[in-house]
Amino acid sequence: MLTGSLRPAPGTTPARALTIAGSDSGGGAGVQADLRTFQSCGVHGMSALTAVTVQNSVGVSGFHEIPVDTVVGQIEAVVTDIGVDAAKTGMLASAEIIRAVDDTCRRLGVGRGGRVPLVVDPVAASMHGDPLLRDNALDALRELFARATLVTPNLDEVRLLTGIVARDRAGLVDAAKAVHALGPEWVLIKAGHLVDDPDCVDVLRGVDADGEPRLVELPGPRFATPHTHGGGDTLASAITSALARGADVVDAVRFGKRYVVRAVRESYPLGSGIGPVSGFWRLGDAPV
Numbered sequence: 001m002l003t004g005s006l007r008p009a010p011g012t013t014p015a016r017a018l019t020i021a022g023s024d025s026g027g028g029a030g031v032q033a034d035l036r037t038f039q040s041c042g043v044h045g046m047s048a049l050t051a052v053t054v055q056n057s058v059g060v061s062g063f064h065e066i067p068v069d070t071v072v073g074q075i076e077a078v079v080t081d082i083g084v085d086a087a088k089t090g091m092l093a094s095a096e097i098i099r100a101v102d103d104t105c106r107r108l109g110v111g112r113g114g115r116v117p118l119v120v121d122p123v124a125a126s127m128h129g130d131p132l133l134r135d136n137a138l139d140a141l142r143e144l145f146a147r148a149t150l151v152t153p154n155l156d157e158v159r160l161l162t163g164i165v166a167r168d169r170a171g172l173v174d175a176a177k178a179v180h181a182l183g184p185e186w187v188l189i190k191a192g193h194l195v196d197d198p199d200c201v202d203v204l205r206g207v208d209a210d211g212e213p214r215l216v217e218l219p220g221p222r223f224a225t226p227h228t229h230g231g232g233d234t235l236a237s238a239i240t241s242a243l244a245r246g247a248d249v250v251d252a253v254r255f256g257k258r259y260v261v262r263a264v265r266e267s268y269p270l271g272s273g274i275g276p277v278s279g280f281w282r283l284g285d286a287p288v
């Protein structure tokens with residue numbers, strides 16, 4: 001289902017995915033990366049904007065939150081009319097927005113217990129180290145995990161949310177167990193920050209159909225590039241796209257990993273700081 005052409009048949013309604021996230025003015029991460037990824041995975045992308053960041057390749061100099069009612073209104077507007085096959089969250093900015101998103105998802109059947117899978121990427125800071133979440137919002141973020149089909153923390157987010165400092169692959173497995181205990185159905189711990197490991201082996205943990213704990217390693221090469229801005233958003237959006245197209249969580253995560261490996265391999269310099277992973281790699285060469 002997820003190999004070969006991902007282009008929807010002309011005239012048919014494609015699978016639909018919603019991102020609830022912030023804008024990156026530099027275009028490398030946030031809703032810009034999410035919508036780009038949905039498109040190249042053959043999925044119609046929709047967005048509920050939570051915040052506008054002032055951002056370029058060297059950092060985030062500030063952000064402005066969207067009023068809670070407007071965040072909720074965007075989600076309701078698209079879910080009740082257009083419909084959604086899978087959703088993801090990225091930058092949620094504040095405890096008030098997180099709690100409103102959690103409540104809205106519950107009401108609309110998005111996330112655990114509902115019809116629509118929900119991927120929660122617990123964005124707390126940019127890769128430059130600039131905050132994207134208010135200091136008092138960690139409890140609300142932990143609570144949102146219980147609504148998630150899948151959460152996708154990086155190692156800094158694992159440390160913030162659980163106190164666990166993972167230094168090697170065994171540490172990733174411990175981290176997966178600790179984050180799983182916070183209540184999501186599945187956890188994907190991303191290995192990008194384990195810079196001393198020659199490979200990038202992400203770890204997925206969940207419970208299979210028989211109720212048995214399941215651990216899946218997602219192997220991948222590590223490319224020697226500083227330009228990985230938006231890698232986490234791109235991975236989570238590719239996974240969300242696969243879920244929207246009907247894949248189960250393990251297959252969707254395998255697809256997302258294959259997708260992000262290509263995106264990192266073709267990442268490019270931009271500005272004077274950190275460039276983005278590529279959204280171009282699936283473009284064909286046919287003349288227009």
Ligand SMILES: Nc1ncnc2c1ncn2[C@@H]1O[C@H](COP(=O)(O)OP(=O)(O)OP(=O)(O)O)[C@@H](O)[C@H]1O
Pocket residue numbers: 029126127153154155190191192193200201202220221222223224225228229230231232233235257260261264
């Ligand atoms: N240098 C690299 N080479 C190959 N894969 C990488 C590299 N860095 C990260 N990845 C992969 O990219 C994905 C994102 O991982 P990472 O740990 O960087 O998440 P993140 O910190 O949330 O991303 P970002 O902050 O860059 O948006 C993971 O699948 C990870 O294994």
Ligand SMILES: Cc1ncc(COP(=O)(O)O)c(N)n1
Pocket residue numbers: 021022023024029030031053055090091123125126127128132228229230231232233
């Ligand atoms: C709006 C927004 N959302 C998410 C990120 C995280 O991406 P990264 O960790 O690559 O900076 C970001 N920088 N900006």
